[in-house]
Amino acid sequence: xxxxxxxxxxxxxxxxxVTISCTGTSSDVGGxxxxxxxxxxxxxxPKLMISEVTKxxxxxxxxxxxxxxxNTASLTVSGLxxxxxxxxxxxxxxxxxxVFGTGTKITVL
Amino acid sequence: QVQLQQxxxxxxxxxxxxxLTCAISGDSVSSNSAAWNWIRxxxxxxxxxxxxxxxxxxxxxxxxxxxxxxxxxxxxxxKNQFSLQLNSVTPxxxxxxxxxxxxxxxxxxxxxxWGQGTMVTVSS
Numbered sequence: 001x002x003x004x005x006x007x008x009x010x011x012x013x014x015x016x017x018v019t020i021s022c023t024g025t026s027s028d029v030g031g032x033x034x035x036x037x038x039x040x041x042x043x044x045x046p047k048l049m050i051s052e053v054t055k056x057x058x059x060x061x062x063x064x065x066x067x068x069x070x071n072t073a074s075l076t077v078s079g080l081x082x083x084x085x086x087x088x089x090x091x092x093x094x095x096x097x098x099v100f101g102t103g104t105k106i107t108v109l
Numbered sequence: 110q111v112q113l114q115q116x117x118x119x120x121x122x123x124x125x126x127x128x129l130t131c132a133i134s135g136d137s138v139s140s141n142s143a144a145w146n147w148i149r150x151x152x153x154x155x156x157x158x159x160x161x162x163x164x165x166x167x168x169x170x171x172x173x174x175x176x177x178x179x180x181x182x183x184x185x186x187x188k189n190q191f192s193l194q195l196n197s198v199t200p201x202x203x204x205x206x207x208x209x210x211x212x213x214x215x216x217x218x219x220x221x222x223w224g225q226g227t228m229v230t231v232s233s
Contacts (some may be wrong), residue, residue, distance in 0.1 A: 001174060003155065036219045038156075045207055045226055046156070051219035089156050093218045096171050098146075098158035 001094055004029060004101035011107040012080045020104045022073040022090030030071035034093035037066055037075045041086045049088075050075060082108050111135035113208050113224035121202075121231050127195040131208030131224055138184045138191050139164045144211040146220060147182060147193045149204040157204075162191055163216065198231045205229075 005023040012018040022029065022037075029035055035053045038046035048057055050066035053073060063078045073092070077084050085108045090101035117129035129147075136143055144163035150156050160172040162182045172180050181194040195202060206227045209220035 034216075034218045036217075038220070045223035046220070047223075048219060048221045051221075052217060057221060087154070091156075091158070091218050091220075093216070097173055098161075098218045100156040100158060103154055103156070 001028075001097060001099050004090055004092060004099055006088075006090060006101040006104045008102075009105045009107065011109055012077075013109045014080055014082065016080050017076060017078045018080060018106060019074050019076045020088060020106070022075070022092075022101045024071050024073075024092055024094075024099070026071060028092040028094035028099050029068065029073050029090075031095075032093045033068070035066070035068060035073040036091045037064075037073075038089045038091070039084075039086045040089065046089060077106065080108050084108060111210065111222045113210065113222055115206070115208055115224040115227045117227055117229075119228055119230060121198055121229060122233050123199055123231055124197055127193070127198050127202060127206075127229055127231070129193045129206055129208075129227055129229070130190055131192070132188070132190040133210075134189075136210065138162075138189050139186050141165055142212060142214050144216050145182075145184070145191045146209045146211055148207045148209055148220070150207070150226075151204045159193070159195075161211065161216070163211075165214075200231050203229065203231045 037050040040046040114132045146161040147159040179196045208224040210222040
C-alpha cells in the first residue's frame with residue numbers, strides 16, 4: 001500500500017488561509033469517509049485535528065476544516081496563527097489497514 | 110482521562126526482536142469501542158501504521174503488509190496493556206514508535222490518544 005501524496009510544504013501569512021491536499025486512490029481516500037488529519041509539532045506526538053473527513057474533535061479550533069472530492073482530501077486552516085506552524089499528516093482507511101500521507105510542513109510567514 | 114504509557118528498550122541489535130509495551134489508563138484493552146494501534150515514525154519523518162488489535166466478542170488483529178511476516182501485537186487483559194514485537198530487525202526499523210487509540214465501535218482510523226513515543230535504534 002503506497003503512502004498518500006501530500007505537498008511537502010505550504011505557507012501563509014498570519015490571518016490568511018492555507019489548504020493542503022492528500023491524494024490517494026479509490027481503494028483508500030476515494031473509497032471511504034475515514035480520512036483523518038494530524039498536526040505534529042517538533043518532538044511531540046501527532047494530534048488528531050480532523051476525523052471522518054470533516055469532524056473536529058472537541059477542543060480543535062473551528063479554523064481547521066476538512067473536505068474530500070473523489071480521491072483527494074483537503075485540510076484548510078483559516079485565520080493562520082503562529083502556533084499553526086507544524087507538520088500535518090493525513091491518514092485513510094484502506095480495507096482493514098491504515099495508510100498515512102507523506103506529510104506537509106505549514107510555515108507561517 | 111485516557112492515557113497511554115509506553116515502555117521498552119531504546120536500543121536493539123540487528124536480527125534481534127524489538128519489544129515495546131503500552132499501558133492503558135482510563136480505558137480498557139478489551140473495550141468494545143476502541144482499537145489499539147502501533148505506529149512508527151522514521152528519522153526522515155514519515156508516519157507508518159504497523160498494526161492494531163481490538164476486541165469485538167473475539168480478538169482481531171490487522172497488520173501492515175510491510176511488516177506482516179515479522180510483527181505480533183498482543184493484548185494483556187490482566188495488566189490492561191498491549192505489546193509490540195517486531196522480529197529480525199534491521200537498521201531500517203530505527204524509528205520513534207507510538208501506541209495510539211482509535212475510539213469507537215467501528216474502526217475509523219482516527220487516533221485520538223497517543224503514547225509519548227519511544228525512540229528505538231537498531232545498531233550493534
